[in-house]
Amino acid sequence: MRLHIGSDHAGLELKNELLAHLVNNGHDVTDHGPYEYDALDDYPDFCIPAAQAVAKDATSLGIVIGGSGNGEQISANKVKGVRAVLAWNIETAKLGKEHNNANVVSVGGRMHSIEECKAIIDAFIATPFSNDERHIRRIEKIAKFERENQ
Secondary structure: OEEEEEEOHHHHHHHHHHHHHHHHOOOEEEEOOOOOOOOOOOOHHHHHHHHHHHHHOOOEEEEEEEOOOHHHHHHHHOOOOOOEEEOOOHHHHHHHHHOOOOOEEEEEOOOOOHHHHHHHHHHHHHOOOOOOHHHHHHHHHHHHHHHHHO
16 A cells, blocks of 8 residues: 655654554555654644645555644645544544545554554554445535535
């Protein structure tokens, strides 16, 4: 799977751990930064480019990471065509894919252990969209609003 990943200083350690984990599991991962610790960096600088890359390549998924994951999810969701979910456990990661066909997942590096985050990300990647008509209908309503009101 082609993956795009971005974080901020609060997610840097987790991002680096995830990079190794994901590559070791056969994924093609593009790192959108940061590449070194800077306590004053800004998550939109890294999370928006990761989300933009996902929006340009519908066969890819994105991962955005911060302290809580909230700002990173908000940033990713500003990119047209992105449906980013904040996953705080395996179940919310799966539901984000099954029901919302999410293409970006956000996790909080300060909220979970590295092993928990790996499990959350792995579940997100492995879970398919349900293709249930009701979910397709709801996603299309969101996409229509995005097309017509932005």
